Amino acid sequence: MKRVFIKYKEHMYILKALIILVIITGISHIFKFYLDIINIALIHIIPVVVVAIHGNIKATLFMTFLSVLCLNFLYIPPLYSFNVNNELYLWSFLIFGIVGLIITMQAKNLIRQTKQNQLRESLLHIISHDLRTPLSTIHGSINLILSNKNLNTKKQDSLLEDINYASLRMKRLITNLLDSTRLSNENFDLKLEWCDFEDIIGVTLNEFSQKQNDEKLNIKIDELSLFWGDNTLLAQLIVNLLDNAFKYSKSDTKIDLEIENLNNFIKIKIFNETEFIDKKKLKNIFDKFYRFEDTNDISGSGIGLAICKSIVKLHNGEIKAIAKDRGILIEVELPIVKRVNIE
Amino acid sequence: MKNLIQIIEDDKSVKKLLEITFKEFDFDFISSENKKNALTMFLSHNPDLLIVDLGLPDGDGKDFIKQIREISKIPIIVLTARHDEKEIILALDAGADDYITKPFSVNELLARIRANLRRSSNTVDINNTFICDELKLDINSRDIFLNTDKLKLTPIEYELLKYFILHPNKTLTHKQILQEVWGTGYQNEMQYLRTYVNTLRKKIEKNSTRPKYIITEPSVGYRFNCN
Numbered sequence: 001m002k003r004v005f006i007k008y009k010e011h012m013y014i015l016k017a018l019i020i021l022v023i024i025t026g027i028s029h030i031f032k033f034y035l036d037i038i039n040i041a042l043i044h045i046i047p048v049v050v051v052a053i054h055g056n057i058k059a060t061l062f063m064t065f066l067s068v069l070c071l072n073f074l075y076i077p078p079l080y081s082f083n084v085n086n087e088l089y090l091w092s093f094l095i096f097g098i099v100g101l102i103i104t105m106q107a108k109n110l111i112r113q114t115k116q117n118q119l120r121e122s123l124l125h126i127i128s129h130d131l132r133t134p135l136s137t138i139h140g141s142i143n144l145i146l147s148n149k150n151l152n153t154k155k156q157d158s159l160l161e162d163i164n165y166a167s168l169r170m171k172r173l174i175t176n177l178l179d180s181t182r183l184s185n186e187n188f189d190l191k192l193e194w195c196d197f198e199d200i201i202g203v204t205l206n207e208f209s210q211k212q213n214d215e216k217l218n219i220k221i222d223e224l225s226l227f228w229g230d231n232t233l234l235a236q237l238i239v240n241l242l243d244n245a246f247k248y249s250k251s252d253t254k255i256d257l258e259i260e261n262l263n264n265f266i267k268i269k270i271f272n273e274t275e276f277i278d279k280k281k282l283k284n285i286f287d288k289f290y291r292f293e294d295t296n297d298i299s300g301s302g303i304g305l306a307i308c309k310s311i312v313k314l315h316n317g318e319i320k321a322i323a324k325d326r327g328i329l330i331e332v333e334l335p336i337v338k339r340v341n342i343e
Numbered sequence: 344m345k346n347l348i349q350i351i352e353d354d355k356s357v358k359k360l361l362e363i364t365f366k367e368f369d370f371d372f373i374s375s376e377n378k379k380n381a382l383t384m385f386l387s388h389n390p391d392l393l394i395v396d397l398g399l400p401d402g403d404g405k406d407f408i409k410q411i412r413e414i415s416k417i418p419i420i421v422l423t424a425r426h427d428e429k430e431i432i433l434a435l436d437a438g439a440d441d442y443i444t445k446p447f448s449v450n451e452l453l454a455r456i457r458a459n460l461r462r463s464s465n466t467v468d469i470n471n472t473f474i475c476d477e478l479k480l481d482i483n484s485r486d487i488f489l490n491t492d493k494l495k496l497t498p499i500e501y502e503l504l505k506y507f508i509l510h511p512n513k514t515l516t517h518k519q520i521l522q523e524v525w526g527t528g529y530q531n532e533m534q535y536l537r538t539y540v541n542t543l544r545k546k547i548e549k550n551s552t553r554p555k556y557i558i559t560e561p562s563v564g565y566r567f568n569c570n
Binding site for chain 2: 167171193194199202203205226232235341342
């Protein structure tokens with residue numbers, strides 16, 4: 001019901017234009033002995049313009065057709081018929097269409113630009129917020145070390161560890177930003193090659209500190225043969241999934257990373273315990289720049305998971321988030337399209 | 344005697360960071376900002392190791408590497424910005440031994456420098472045996488031992504591990520390894536390399552997702568770690 005209403009609301013402008021057309025026709029009809037044919041024609045272009053500024057070609061053409069029909073039937077001789085005596089009028093009708101189309105094109109451009117601006121704005125917001133958070137850690141820690149020459153080694157080490165982690169986060173965000181523009185390019189080509197998931201996990205783990213790996217992570221990998229995919233992107237996928245799990249996981253709980261070999265596809269599962277999450281929101285978490293409102297203090301952009309979705313889609317796979325046992329389970333299924341043949 | 348490192352880097356702040364680091368860690372150094380001065384300097388000072396930035400104001404660092412390779416076996420470490428793996432591979436294939444990407448950690452750079460210096464000073468061998476941490480390669484008997492256990496290796500696994508042990512602490516491109524171990528015509532057969540690295544790791548590493556010996560250099564190749 002709500003859907004129908006929204007759809008109806010979206011196309012309200014057509015109804016408005018129709019009402020305007022009726023009113024205009026009515027007014028012109030009343031004053032038709034005082035008005036020249038040219039005035040009447042010009043008035044009839046108004047509903048076309050009203051529809052055209054919404055940037056929908058079909059709606060514009062439909063309105064042009066109606067408007068021309070009214071004009072022809074009521075005012076162009078022979079009156080009250082759809083015939084036309086003078087061919088010149090046909091040209092005028094064509095001009096109705098051309099005006100409508102030009103305005104529609106302009107409107108379309110404008111709408112696209114507005115959408116791009118919105119995207120750019122949220123991107124800027126993310127960059128400023130997510131770069132600022134680690135940057136303030138770095139800045140603060142360095143100032144503390146510089147102004148307290150006699151900090152004990154243990155404290156100093158812990159501050160340095162913070163700086164290290166913060167700079168890794170910044171590096172990852174920059175990679176993600178670059179990837180996000182690269183992946184949203186329609187002509188993006190995968191660099192397909194034989195991938196070893198164990199190798200990829202090894203590379204991925206280097207992106208995190210030793211402490212995170214050893215204390216928090218449980219890894220289980222089935223016996224796998226090589227997988228045909230984009231090595232760099234698959235590594236980026238696992239980095240982002242793990243990064244997300246580390247960020248939102250409750251302290252003192254473990255994160256499980258599992259790779260299963262199911263005959264026709266590979267299944268990657270990442271589970272972390274977390275505070276209560278809204279099940280309804282789960283399906284949105286892979287949308288660009290979405291994040292849970294109540295976790296705003298945890299730095300992270302939402303870009304990460306959106307990129308995961310793009311990477312999985314490019315491999316013709318599926319990604320979903322499931323609420324399970326006081327936590328969140330992210331499942332990725334990647335179809336096996338090619339098997340390695342080594343004699 | 345102190346080792347002499349020659350730096351070729353046009354970015355002033357990176358150059359300064361390198362110079363301060365080397366002063367602090369007891370290396371001698373000479374530096375220049377372009378290729379032309381670098382070559383004259385190289386010929387007159389005879390350094391022990393080169394650090395080369397790939398993008399130089401008077402041309403490509405790769406050409407400089409090729410030029411040096413014609414006259415010397417000196418270890419060359421390439422310094423480069425992220426996201427240009429193709430350039431890295433070209434530089435390694437042109438004769439560079441190792442690479443490090445900006446932003447780099449000073450510790451990692453020092454580790455690479457020490458490893459490369461060690462390798463170049465220790466090429467002489469007497470009994471045809473090579474030791475790398477817990478691994479021991481005996482070329483005469485074609486055996487490789489992990490601690491005291493003889494490893495059960497297939498012929499290709501043996502050739503691959505031998506190639507790694509003979510080229511330690513150096514970034515080896517996929518192409519180089521495939522060509523040297525499998526032979527010409529196999530340069531692009533990545534599935535062989537991936538498969539055999541995977542099985543080798545299971546035989547020599549304690550934890551194959553946290554390898555200690557065969558380290559992956561994403562998109563570039565592998566390096567074999569030896570302390």
